[in-house]
Structure formats: C-alpha cells, structure tokens
Amino acid sequence: MTMWIPTIAADAGPIYLAIADALEADIGSGTLAQGDRLPPQRELAYQLGVTLGTVTRAYGEAERRRLVRGETGRGTYVASRTRVVSPLIPQEDAPEGCDLARNFAYPHLNPSLGEGLTRMAGTAGIDRLNGFVPSEGLRAHRETGVLVFKDYGLDADPARVAVTCGAQHGIQVTCQALFRSGDAIAVDRFTYPSIFTSLAGLGLKAVPVPALTREDGGFGAMDPEALARAVGSHGIKGVFLMPNMQNPTTHTMSVG
Incomplete structure (x- = not known):
C-alpha cells in the first residue's frame, strides 16, 4: 500500500475535489504509478482530518475520471493510463491500410467534407433546418429522395417518401408500418445485429434462415429452399435482406 497523503491548500475549494485534483496531479507527475494501492478511505480521512464521506466522494470522483479502480475487498488502485479500446472501433491515429477484419468505409475515398459544408452553407433556406420540421422530413429532401429512387428504376411520390434518422430508424419505421406484433420475420442466420433489437x-419474431454455401466454402445468399420451409413452418410475413455488402459476411447477392 502506498502511504500517499495529498497536500491540500486551504483555499482549494471543495475538499473532495481538491483530493481528486491532487491525485490526478501526482499520477501525472509519476509520484503515483499504475497499480499503486491508495490508503484506505478511513485511514486517509484520519490523516487529512476530514470526514470519511469526503474521502469517499474524492475516490468516487477519481474513479469517474478513470484515475483509479476499486476492487471489492482489496482496495483502490491507480488505474492503467492506457485505455482499452474495442477492436471494432477505428483508431484515430491508426496507420492507413486495408483492415480486412472490419467492413469500414475508406475515409480517403469520401468527397471533401469542407467543400460540401461550404456549398451547403450557401443553400437557400438553410436556416430552416434550425427549427422543428415535419416528422416525414422537409419536402425538398423528400423530392431529393425521389431522384435517388429513379436511379434504381423506381417511381415515387414525394408525399409518400419519409426521411429517417439513419438506417436503423428506417428499419424501425418500415417494420412498424408493415407488420403487427407477433409476426415472424425471416433473417439471415448471420445478420445485422441491431435488427434483433x-x-x-x-x-416481432426473428426466424434465422441458413445461407447457401459457395464453392470456396464462404457464405452466399439466403437459401431459398430453407426460406420456403420457414414460410411453411413459421408463417413468415417478411424477409430482411442485405443484398449488397451483407453485414457481417460482406457477401453481395448475384443479379440472377
């Protein structure tokens, strides 16, 4: 155990914050190292002449700042300064390269964000976005959606187009519009995780359907025969598919 006693100035403000600030400063200076065990709260309260509750709040604040970690029955320790980051989250300072473990887009292929924001700033009626808009979105945006649909050979009426807050919201709205509670929806056995939420x-009930297996052993599209069996046994009311860059297999369905 490290006999750490912080120096608290008389005009340091709330004592519990002063203790947390002193702890942060001593960790930064190297006085306290990763893994050092801090004095028990009751002992530190006695040494400083403060209440136990003050030290408890100070340790709690330090833990909130990720300076320390508490271990039940063992005490409080200086935490690692290296933050453990999920491998599914891209690193800001990671070297450029092709990471085949994840299907992230390539940022360097995106158009210039600065140029796009500059053009958008000069758009007539841009201030309209600062206020509340209809739940289905502004008409100008819905008309833009119609143009996108035309690229796929679809004719749409702007009055029947809704703007959603991303794909997850779009899936939610579509399911609410098309299905009733208790309906069964066929999904790929390996599929977009958030669809289950x-x-x-x-x-709604998700019914996993196996995929075809390609000659190289990889996953193909949803097995149509397995889907037919699921329709017969579960009364499938809808099918959730990702025909392009399927998540998580990255498979793209053929045209035929």
Missing part, C-alpha cells in the same frame, strides 16, 4: 422492440 428492432424486431424484439416491436414484438
């Missing part, structure tokens, strides 16, 4: 929240 959307379906469960609406009382």
